Amino acid sequence: MSTSTADLPDQNAASGSALLLLLKARTFIALIVVFVFFSAMAPNFLSAANMVIMSKHVALNAILAIGMTFVIISGGIDLSVGSIVGLTGMVAGFLVLNGIDLGMGWAIRFNTLEICLIVALVGILVGAINGFLITKLNVAPFIATLGTLYVARGLAMLSSDGRTFPNLGGSEEWGTESFRAIGSGAFLGIPVSIWMLIVTGLVAAYIARRTPLGRYIYAVGGNERGAALSGVKVDQIKFFVYMFSGLCAALVGLIITSQLVAAHPATGETFELNAIAAAVLGGTSMSGGRGRIGGTIVGAFVIGVLSDGLVMMGVSAFWQTVIKGLVIIAAVVVDQAQQRLQARVALQAQGALGK
């Protein structure tokens, strides 16, 4: 990535746009670089088994990051996603183990599909609470979601007194034996969690590019006042992004619970930071208005490949953390350079017009 930052003061517009293209594709280039690097340095890195394991790791962060990307584009931040993962995981675990007790010895048991729907609703509900706090009560997104981070985590702990729900194998009797498939099943040779990533990514990218909703998300993040005066229903848009982020977190909660065949209330701690990192690495601007779903997914892959590759090379966990941090900082520095260059190319084109 360092080569692309070279300063070329007297370049013409053509080489400017070539450089710009290079900068725009930087996350992708970075992904290829880490890939090639680890293929050479770590044995078995390119094996099919390793690829599957790695993508499963990446999928979790990528799904969270997709939800996070919308929130950040809209000018907000969602710190609560990690806790939502924990809470929804506990809800899933509870529902697989027990039913809902109606009293008088009656209890409702749910099958896998119903459990998934309920868990998704819980995630959306927490997102809606975030949206409510931010739009109706005017709490800053950072604070509102920090609050729900604690509340959701606390509720997850309370649900089991801090214990783990073990042995979530499910039972045929209740129609929950398929619950394990979410984490360990595969379709057409590709793990279910990867399919979920693909579907979430496609839906999100479609929303971002081809629907008014997506356009409004960018508009709200770019200039909230301006968007409101243009007739954008800002509150609705904000509700949507937090609810969507909650839904993404619930999906991750389901996947993890199913993969581990157990639900632990501390699951998902600091996941929100990884999600933010992936979004930023993918070119999402923290000040809102700019970002791409595709970029975020590539960003999540860079982070995931980097950490798994370093593990395989036997690099210490402490160094891994340092390297991850440096990569994120470097990404933002290059992003700034790209913005400047982009503005310059646009101005040049405009200037050429004036002559």
Place this chain on the structure above:
Amino acid sequence: MTGGATQEAPVGLTIRGGTKVYPGTVALKSVDFDLRMGAVNVLVGENGAGKSTMMKVIAGVERLTEGVIEMDGEAVDFHSTDDAVRRGIGIVHQELNLFPDLSVSDNIFMGRERRRFGVDIDRAEQRRLTREIMRRLEHDIDPDTPVADLRVGQQQIVEIAKSLAQDARILILDEPTSALSAAEVEILFRVIDELRRDGVGLVYISHRLEELIRIGDYITVLRDGHITGARSMEGVDVAWIVRNMIGEASKTYAKAEEHELGEPVLHLQDVTLPRNGGGLAVDHVSLSVRKGEILGIYGLMGAGRSELLECIIGRHAHAGGTIEVDGDRIDGRSVAGRIKRGIALIPEDRKTDGLIQIASIRENMTLSSLRDFTRGFHMNLATEKGRVRDFVKRMTIKIASPENPVASLSGGNQQKVVIAKALMTEPKVLLMDEPSRGIDIGAKAEVFRVMRKLARDGLGIVFVTSDLEEVMSLSDRILVMSEGRVTGEFDRHDATDTALIRASAPASAERHLTTSEEEPV
């Protein structure tokens, strides 16, 4: 400039062979400029002619690519605004550079705080000095008010106060009056007179030519980075300035054409809006606009004109009164609902209200009318592109590509994008808040031509301005607002400068009136 008459004011700063190159464009081409002390040096030119660049160079914001700046015979090299401030150069930028959450006095003394023992900020002293400056500017602005609570015009006053507090020897005013009304301009001119007598060298940039002729002692005209004319103000008239500015015969505003007015399209009854901290910002305003009519609203800053337009578009949830479009009462409070009912607003502040700066030209233009090419939730991007191409042509917007960020455009072209956005919603009523603010004559004339054409096509237009000439030449009917109320209504044919100014003067500021009466702008 080599005239060398003996009574000429001394030169305090000179630029020789000044060239400034930005990537892709040359903003200044070997200019020679003399800044005279104890005089008002007027600088004029269309947008992009290089006025602001030249002033930025003097104020240390930018550095010359070639050429020298000399002060009192020695070459100076400003690396930062601090260097320039140290040499006694102050600048009031065209764009406001204020901290909205800090108080007026904090803003005025930003970076130059009065301190006790070099550490502790002496707020009482700052407050006292602020009051003094505000008295000098004849504005009753409390030093403790957060700047965000002030109207744009008042913010501009704070910006001016900021440079007055520096005791600058050279003071650059970049379009200081663009958001001020006639009475406020009078006050500013008195302050300028005072400074001139004190020997301060003033640079004054403005698009209002009459203003320049009135206040200036020396004039410099720029075109495309060249100085095309520089002389003492004696004998200079508008025609001379315009000739040097655009290098051809004068562009005049579109002439008022007579055409039939239609049915009333917009009717307001007793619209009210409470003001923060008591009172009414809009005080029981009732008005009616007919199809094809241009209604001009003239008034001072803070007269409630912008607030009135904001009430009509539905920005204020707690506004009272009724609004009817085409005879149907509008109940919904959402902006989206009002746009759907045929109202569109072109806001006063393009940067914060009108545009999404980082978004592309295309995205900005279609933001209010995405539904027109959306089926279900699927947008047809090809249709969108077509519509954008259409409007770019119709509005003659000069763009390299609709995918470029809107921030890369000049003020005039940005304003056209905002207008295109409003027109794409196919409005029946167009509300325009200071549509000519900060754009050059050429673009202004074009905007006005578009307004005329829209009116001819049957749109009802309500536009707000602080420019007397503008309101007189464009409107079919003129309303004057003061302190939230409508204080005068004039037909185009019987409106006079004096009558408008008289009606616009707030009751609490009679003293402003006296000057305006003696010397109507």
